[in-house]
């Protein structure tokens with residue numbers, strides 16, 4: 001007879017309440033918000049910026065695993081089993097037989113996807129973990145206004161059947177990049193994913209509108225919602241109450257308050 005204390009482990013994410021729908025999760029985490037504030041601060045450059053991105057994604061990925069991934073019961077002998085038959089841990093663990101595909105949305109998504117891939121490899125059976133790569137850029141017009149997203153190339157290593165397909169991209173601005181990437185998977189990559197999840201550091205109301213409209217089957221996890229250009233009556237209200245009035249993008253489609261172009265700063269390439 002063993003203890004059943006860890007047979008059904010409760011996990012509840014600390015989330016901000018909002019009206020964007022059940023597929024949107026706005027995480028409430030003071031520690032991570034502090035790190036994110038430093039990441040976004042004027043003057044934060046390499047090497048600090050990449051270190052912060054790594055730290056934030058390590059925590060974000062773990063939260064998503066806890067909230068979304070299947071578990072199974074395990075009975076694992078500890079080192080104490082040599083001295084007592086009770087030396088066996090019995091309880092729930094993340095099921096290592098879970099298929100995962102993480103998608104690198106180059107360029108700002110490259111490091112987040114690598115962090116995700118590495119963490120998945122030490123959590124799941126590595127034979128079931130894959131990383132794909134999509135080269136994407138937002139297209140701008142002569143006024144430097146974003147007018148769409150373009151896929152410049154892709155390396156997709158197979159089907160996505162029954163896989164958790166993860167899109168760890170730090171910024172959800174207009175949603176053009178992620179919506180285009182997810183559409184690519186839905187139309188061109190064989191198989192039916194078990195879940196499609198986006199892991200974002202900062203999202204805007206405009207991003208949430210686009211994603212929930214074009215991909216209502218996708219679940220979104222974000223550390224922060226930015227709606228800094230909304231009219232004053234919006235501030236302080238529960239997110240989504242005045243969704244049509246909420247505004248997080250400036251005229252060039254950059255996030256406000258935001259943190260500038262993460263892809264630019266992370267790569268020291270201002271194009």
Ligand SMILES: O=P(O)(O)OC[C@H]1O[C@H](OP(=O)(O)OP(=O)(O)O)[C@H](O)[C@@H]1O
Pocket residue numbers: 105106107108109136137138139146149169170171172173174175176177178207253261262263264271
């Ligand atoms: O929601 P969207 O409006 O599509 O914008 C967000 C995209 O822009 C950023 O990428 P990055 O800075 O690497 O690329 P960019 O040159 O496309 O701006 C970010 O990581 C997203 O991929």
